Amino acid sequence: MPSSTHPSHQMRALARIGTLVQQKYRIKRLLGTGGMAVVYAATHRNGHRVAIKYLLDHLVHEPDVARLFSREAYVANEVGHAGAVPVLDDDVDEEGCPFLIMPLLEGETLRVRCARAKGRLPLAEVCVLVLDVLDVLASAHAKGIVHRDIKPDNLFVTDAGNVRVLDFGIARKLEHGASATSTVPIFGTPAFMPPEQARGEREAIGPHSDCWAVGATFFTALSGQHVHPAGGAMGLQIIASATRKARSLAEVAPDVPPSFVQFVDKALEFDPEKRWRSAREMHDALLAIFEEVVGESVTQGAARVRAEIVAGLTQNREDIATEATQPAERHRSWDTGDASKAMIASGTPKDTVRKRGRTRDALLAGVGVVVLAGAVLAARYHRAPKPTSQADAAEPVGTPVLALPISPTCSKEAQIHFRQGLIAIRQATWELAHAAFEKAAAADPMCPEVQLQRMMTGTPVLSVSQWREEFHHALSLRDAMSERDRALLDAYAPVVASEPADYEEAARRFEVAASRFPRDVEILFLAGLARLVITPDPRAVEYCLALTRQAIDIDPQDANAWEVKAKALMSLERYDEAMVALDTCLEIARGSTDCLYDRIHIHRLLGQCSAAATDARRWVANAPASKRAYFELASSLAADGSFAGTVDVALRQARNNDPSEDRESTYLYYQASLSVLNGDFEEAGKRIQRTLEQLKEASAIVGHARALALSVELLNEIGRGDRAAKSAEQFFHQRGAWTEGWAVPLDYEPILLGVLLHEGATSREQWDASSTQWEHAALSVLTRRQAWAFRWGPAGATRNLAIDAWTQRPTDASTAGSAGVIEQTTLIPALAKAFEGRIAVVAGEYAQASAALESATKSCDNLEQPFVSTRAFLWLGEAKEGTADKQAACDAYGVVLQRWGNAKPRSVSAEEAKRRSRALGCKTP
Known part of the structure; x- marks a missing residue:
């Protein structure tokens, strides 16, 4: 399955947030998008929380893919095992797009657990989890169902310490004669795909194929490596899976007992005839060697492992709450281990968030979110105190601009100016914000958050060379930045540091950042604006408006969000509505120069030169050191027929306040x-x-x-x-x-x-x-x-x-x-x-x-x-x-x-x- 999602799919995905499904489920937030589907968290009108999985719009008219998607409801339910995530309902929306309603799960994916363990899980935990997976697959195989996409992303470890098998979307029902899927291309994930599946031999796929995938999954969990070291390219992985014999687990994990090595190696045999024939056979074989491998009985070992899993997930939640309420003692050093409790839906989980041990000023806790079928994982931040209920934990309140952190080692003066800059950003007055960040940078040139914001707010006032200089200064401090700040810095790079500028790549990176940090107000309005600037078509406008709605929901007093909303409406030539949004912006922040600029823009588009001059004078009053304000005044006066000497006075003021x-x-x-x-x-x-x-x-x-x-x-x-x-x-x-x-x-x-x-x-x-x-x-x-x-x-x-x-x-x-x-x-x-x-x-x-x-x-x-x-x-x-x-x-x-x-x-x-x-x-x- 593809591992990336086109920007237009992400736009459409975000546009559904807040809508009502079947007149009873309100979509609350996006959990993730992937190559075939998008998943949301939703709440029933009676308060019950579920996940809703939609087929991507562009696949609706692909009959084979749409049929596979709809079959998931019946195949998953037919498995009849508690470890197989059931589908509660399936339907088609008013636009003809199919969707599934599923339970909303709590915990984390096996891939997330592996990442937190630096690539290698304890052997006892692996054995317990393998038994859980094989027990689910044994039930499926008994019903003639082959999963065909077992991998760490599709195995979800719940907060009870059990494994749930996700995504039966490409499962195959074994039948006599022609296969029901004989005309459908084989899907799967190359690194965990058995040879017969990689070669496209549909009729050769059976329970032994799932056994190979289980072996490959736990080969990775124990070694941190894939079975075939073919790099990340999909084509190379497929070729390797189709043509090469698997390495022995002993080559990459020499500390694993020989009996378990033999167990995994048999699962990974190139010849299907030499493999475990079914999940039940493989399950029973592991039971027979469990005590020898783990050193305790199955009952004792499983109880201990599950207790450790539960304790670990609980500790992660407590760490998040502690970080949200107490300043960190470390600065500019990685602190792994915050792969947090994730509220997810059936899909393909993808990634987790790494955190920085730095002060959050009573804010910022990461909540990992699942992404379907190899898509980019969205990281969530919130600043709430320790949640008192599961519902509280699943609905982070978000990160307003004023809640953005600054490293505690930055000087006190820099911290003061940094806060002033954040206030100016929230008031949609980027020139004043840049001036504040300039002062902060002068006070502490090595403060990474200051340098990033200084660069980002420089666009209205700096020349190309000056902007590039500030970008490279921020880039020199990249290693000291949080993941969130790195994502923003990297998003600007294709425009600032490329010649010619690559706007499309910049917009894509902003969208990735919005997916990873979907409750971060600053990232939301920047991502919306970036896509709007690149391709201002109706879908881009819809995407931008969806992001600004999210930002406004988090912080209704953020003038920037209202200004970006106005820009989206302006792109549709809905000037009256844009003016309403700008008026709201100016009610919130009377001194907002950016909202005044947009008002002037509309006046000038409509030929209202006198009104433009009036707003330009207001801008000058709010920002008397702004070259842009004086230039807009000069331009509007010239168009309105003012005396040349009057225009020249405004031009001189623009020059006098120009730092370039x-x-x-x-x-x-x-x-x-x-x-x-x-x-x-x-x-x-x-x-x-x-x-x-x-x-x-x-x-x-x-x-x-x-x-x-x-x-x-x-x-x-x-x-x-x-x-x-x-x-x-x-x-x-x-x-x-x-x-x-x-x-x-x-x-x-x-x-x-x-x-x-x-x-x-x-x-x-x-x-x-x-x-x-x-x-x-x-x-x-x-x-x-x-x-x-x-x-x-x-x-x-x-x-x-x-x-x-x-x-x-x-x-x-x-x-x-x-x-x-x-x-x-x-x-x-x-x-x-x-x-x-x-x-x-x-x-x-x-x-x-x-x-x-x-x-x-x-x-x-x-x-x-x-x-x-x-x-x-x-x-x-x-x-x-x-x-x-x-x-x-x-x-x-x-x-x-x-x-x-x-x-x-x-x-x-x-x-x-x-x-x-x-x-x-x-x-x-």
């Missing part, structure tokens, strides 16, 4: 843009040159690309296309020396490529190859419609090219490529609409051009893209002419003339707008 090394070049760039908006092309040219001078030593490609693009746009606008083409060509010769950071230069490179084609500096064939390559790369941060518009829009000056482009236009505007769509600035969709409109105008599609350009010209992004935002009015005028709307055309041309009618040097676009205005008889401003 490129603050001066950024300020000069936007000064140049402001000059363009005001038609002072001569001053804009001077400022662009100063910007390029400032960037000579800069390594990030984005700064170079945007400055050169602005220069090229200016040259084109004043009729110097030849010089524009040379500048564009120079950029492409040099671009290999610059790093991309976490994004390709979206709105700049296509402009440069388009200039090269327009000016004849490159052929259509060369442009096709280069622009196709760019479009493919841009799908990591754009939707397909956006990437198409950016590719063709800057180049679509001729009718033939535009018609060609229009025929390739993606029909689904919402289809996402990959990362960055949710986190796009409002500039990206506005520019995409402008370029789409331009293509449509030149292609003669005037109605569709009007719709796209009307949307683009409402944008509040004039300062970010002064040329396209102004030319969009020229293109809109042409579109309105095409639809015979004279007044609308005149109004659009009027905007161009108002901005650039008196430009020095002259503006090509303004000359065209003037010509068309006169032809229409418009009143020239």
Whole structure:
């Protein structure tokens, strides 16, 4: 069975949490997902707690797999043994997905026990557990049932010290003649698969096959190794099982008595005829040698072993409660042995949580959770005191952000600033949080929790190089971090430490972290946001909303969770609902700058530039040292028609509060843009040159690309296309020396490529190859419609090219490529609409051009893209002419003339707008 679960399966799995099944079972939490199924803990309306096992959605329409899944209910119940987990009910939900209802068990898997024992269990315990397993299988074999997937993950040791055999999902019912499963592929786990099963010889599988799997399981339990040392690759394990004789147990566990070695070796015989013929025969053989092997009678030995198991599980629960209420005395050293009491359902248990002996400030206890069929185990944290009932133990309250621990050896000053940072995170004010963590890092540079949070909160305020520097500082302290913090650090690595950034892998790692720590509020909202950013399709939104619901349930006062919920709603263009979530965020945390940013984002998308400026002023009041707040104010003021000097004051404040090394070049760039908006092309040219001078030593490609693009746009606008083409060509010769950071230069490179084609500096064939390559790369941060518009829009000056482009236009505007769509600035969709409109105008599609350009010209992004935002009015005028709307055309041309009618040097676009205005008889401003 596959050992991993696709992200979309995990999204759907989480979306069921909180729903009602059969109008009587409320799904409480996800226990785990695997290659075939997903398991939940649920509560009946009368309070009885059960497990519900669903077939994964994508397998519902696989008849053979669905039939095997449904057969589990009947096969498991037919075994008729207390050690076989029964199925209480089976049904199909409203969407046609089958599910099973089972008892909710308490204890841990054999694999978890082995891990806690560092890979090797005591021989006496192994003998007792083997007897339990064989007794269950003997009952199954007597009914003609072969399990076919015995392994440590499928053997569950209860808190009474007994073994329950899990997952009869691929069990085979032996029948005369053709097998009922003769057309179904053989499933199983390669490391514990007998030779005949590995070779796919269905009819050769029988009770002796289960005996081989039992032998392999306890070979591993006694030695810590697999029968065949073929590494972790599934294919190698299958080949080894199918073709090689098993090693003797004596080779890897020389301290095991010879009689037990012979017992296991016989189970692992390559030839089925030489093996134990059935579980009953194998069971009786072990009984005969038990006293010789263990040194006491079966009755005495079994009683002692079960008592030790119960005591060990009880001690684990007490350790968890103690850790939740008392500070630890150790720091930065592993403490194994917290494989805790696990509340699980029938499935394939997978893993346990290792803990760190560090203070928890009255919080954090790990609860191991089962995962089906080799899936990633989800670790659970809680901060409740020692539970007084089983129900309490099974429902951890979760870990709010404020409950995150810090190592006791970190300095007192660092601890104080760390707590301040956590408060700021919870209030969705990451800039202030980063400032607090900076102070904490200065107080104690070796405090691992501080360095991790410092890196994570740096995204809004740091340059690429600065962020990478902070990441590597945190990475140097990775060995001192808890498993939880390591998971977060590792999730950021594909974006921060890769070139180019691998957003998909980062999102996958965040999902794994959310599966391992599903009650950790910070991880929940980060994982939801990561998947939303990567693929903002309906399933990703559903996944994100499910995680934020969980986070809000744990801590309703966490403003971050409300903000991420708003982002999910924004991705669906449900702006009214998003505003409600943001209002809730601001009621909880009145100073939340992140929620204000999202409000500004919505205002700008809707063309409400004055409202955006109002919220930007509020942001400045809440965070007077925020460069982002001042920049948003400057941008909104420019779009709202404010005096240039007023905009420049805000830009200066943004520069003064910018800690990055490129603050001066950024300020000069936007000064140049402001000059363009005001038609002072001569001053804009001077400022662009100063910007390029400032960037000579800069390594990030984005700064170079945007400055050169602005220069090229200016040259084109004043009729110097030849010089524009040379500048564009120079950029492409040099671009290999610059790093991309976490994004390709979206709105700049296509402009440069388009200039090269327009000016004849490159052929259509060369442009096709280069622009196709760019479009493919841009799908990591754009939707397909956006990437198409950016590719063709800057180049679509001729009718033939535009018609060609229009025929390739993606029909689904919402289809996402990959990362960055949710986190796009409002500039990206506005520019995409402008370029789409331009293509449509030149292609003669005037109605569709009007719709796209009307949307683009409402944008509040004039300062970010002064040329396209102004030319969009020229293109809109042409579109309105095409639809015979004279007044609308005149109004659009009027905007161009108002901005650039008196430009020095002259503006090509303004000359065209003037010509068309006169032809229409418009009143020239």
